[in-house]
Amino acid sequence: MLTSRDxxxxxxxxxxxxxxxxxxxxxxxxxFARPGAMSLGLVMLFAAYAFVGGIAAIIAAAQRSRTxxxxxxxxxxxxxxxxxxxxxxLWPATAVLAFVWVLAAWAVATGAMEIASAINLRKVIxxxxxxxxxxxxxxxxxxxxxxxxxxxxxxxxxxxxxxAVVFGALMLALGFRLRxxxxxxxxxxxxxxxxxxxx
Numbered sequence: 001m002l003t004s005r006d007x008x009x010x011x012x013x014x015x016x017x018x019x020x021x022x023x024x025x026x027x028x029x030x031x032f033a034r035p036g037a038m039s040l041g042l043v044m045l046f047a048a049y050a051f052v053g054g055i056a057a058i059i060a061a062a063q064r065s066r067t068x069x070x071x072x073x074x075x076x077x078x079x080x081x082x083x084x085x086x087x088x089x090l091w092p093a094t095a096v097l098a099f100v101w102v103l104a105a106w107a108v109a110t111g112a113m114e115i116a117s118a119i120n121l122r123k124v125i126x127x128x129x130x131x132x133x134x135x136x137x138x139x140x141x142x143x144x145x146x147x148x149x150x151x152x153x154x155x156x157x158x159x160x161x162x163x164a165v166v167f168g169a170l171m172l173a174l175g176f177r178l179r180x181x182x183x184x185x186x187x188x189x190x191x192x193x194x195x196x197x198x199x
Contacts, residue, residue, distance in 0.1 A: 031161025054081025
């Protein structure tokens with residue numbers, strides 16, 4: 001059964017999810033549009049993306065902890081994102097192989113977290129598939145990077161771009177589904193006529 005705490009959590013999270021999706025899609029489109037330029041600064045761009053996503057997850061986890069909702073997995077996901085960004089910056093941009101290993105480890109860990117979060121989300125929203133599918137895509141991307149670490153910089157850009165576009169689209173679908181569910185559930189609890197009664 002959906003509690004008021006769950007409702008508040010859904011209402012507060014959908015905007016972050018949509019923002020993450022938009023950023024991922026923009027990153028993917030840029031990778032396809034200018035792959036040569038992207039390969040030169042790919043490490044810094046990935047680091048920025050992972051850092052922003054990690055900070056957003058940590059903030060969301062802190063907000064959830066204040067409401068008493070489950071927050072541990074989200075906090076770990078955020079810490080992993082920030083750690084991946086720091087490691088990527090510390091390694092030189094010319095060390096493509098080192099970057100691929102960092103990228104692969106981040107994707108596998110994040111994908112596993114997203115799949116676990118999707119299982120928990122299904123307890124609140126029935127037939128929710130976007131987050132689970134996003135987790136599978138992220139996990140598959142990480143495994144692919146582990147299996148093919150010795151590849152050219154341009155190939156990394158294309159693969160990362162394709163992943164970012166697919167992941168971003170799934171995040172948009174999830175974000176708007178959360179928004180629709182949260183708003184629809186709130187409206188369903190209003191008195192007849194749609195206007196809350198005070199006093």
